[in-house]
């Protein structure tokens with residue numbers, strides 16, 4: 001089932017999510033729905049808070065579905081390593097039509113549970129590293145706009161407020 005994606009300004013997006021206590025049938029259904037919702041968007045990642053569920057789960061596929069092994073589910077993920085630096089344009093399904101250059105580490109390794117509750121490590125560079133960090137941020141209530149400074153951030157926030165006021169957000 002495709003779930004509606006919340007947009008910037010919705011409370012759930014701006015709060016820290018909770019650890020998943022157990023992989024229940026509800027959690028499995030949520031994961032399936034998140035995968036379907038991500039591909040339908042289409043996006044390269046989706047975190048549970050984006051569909052209104054404040055749990056530490058995200059799905060990612062930097063290949064946009066082209067590589068069947070690229071789909072990863074991470075439950076209760078933590079960073080193991082972060083190194084280097086990259087500067088790339090970034091967008092977010094919760095902030096449609098806006099993007100900006102965000103500074104992030106170039107390579108990361110994350111450890112978390114898969115959809116069956118087994119612990120594993122996932123490392124990535126470039127686009128995958130950026131996607132992993134972007135989704136990790138969602139679990140802490142941080143959006144890419146929050147990582148911008150000064151004028152660029154103010155400009156996006158101001159435009160979103162204007163769209164909200166006119167009922168177009």
Ligand SMILES: [Zn+2]
Pocket residue numbers: 091092093094134138
């Ligand atoms: Zn996002």
